[in-house]
Amino acid sequence: MENAVTTRTSELIQAVYKNVKMAGDSILNLMPHVKDEKLKSDMTVQLSAFEAFASRAAKLLADEGVKPETEGTLTKLSAKWGTLMNTMRDSPTSHLAEMMIEGATMGANEMLRELREAENSNTSESALRLARDVCTFEEKIVKDKSGEDVLLTSTGTKF
Numbered sequence: 267m268e269n270a271v272t273t274r275t276s277e278l279i280q281a282v283y284k285n286v287k288m289a290g291d292s293i294l295n296l297m298p299h300v301k302d303e304k305l306k307s308d309m310t311v312q313l314s315a316f317e318a319f320a321s322r323a324a325k326l327l328a329d330e331g332v333k334p335e336t337e338g339t340l341t342k343l344s345a346k347w348g349t350l351m352n353t354m355r356d357s358p359t360s361h362l363a364e365m366m367i368e369g370a371t372m373g374a375n376e377m378l379r380e381l382r383e384a385e386n387s388n389t390s391e392s393a394l395r396l397a398r399d400v401c402t403f404e405e406k407i408v409k410d411k412s413g414e415d416v417l418l419t420s421t422g423t424k425f
Contacts, residue, residue, distance in 0.1 A: 275390040276332045281380045282397050283323040283334045285373050289404075290316040292369050302359040309366065312407060319400050326392060367408050374404035 293313045300306045324334045381397050 274384060274387045275393045276327065276330045278380055278384045278389055278393045278397055279323050279326045279330065280332070280335055282377070282393075282400055283320060283327065284336060285376055286316045286319040286323065286400060287336050289369065289373055290320065293366075296362060296365060300359070300362055302362075305359055305363055312366075315403060319396070319403070322396055326396060370404045370407035374401050374408070377401035377404065 290313055293309050293316070297306065297309060297313075300309065320334075327334050377397055377400050381394070381401060384394060384397065
């Protein structure tokens, strides 16, 4: 039974690790196109948070005796290409912020799926807590407590 717990725990932590590494890579790919200093500052703070989540996940994986895995090269190149294509045709601050919100939404949705599956299996509480923290953070990127979009406060645009 302990082996099943370890396996599901490792799977959840790997999913978290891949999620936050992909988010960080996406921010780094988008950053050179950002001219708005407020948006750039928000993205820098988010990048730091995603890096901290990745460190937590890597430590938990090490505790499980598992090496962290990132997304494959094809997935990374596809994301980089998508960013390039999206910023070539349209890169005002509102569009860049919208891209960030779309990425955070996809990440939060993926974490929610992983969490639902993990909560119905034998998964360690520390792994569940990390996944919940990431999900909460990604949801806050999209929307703060007052209902205004966090990333779009500098543009005055609301979605």
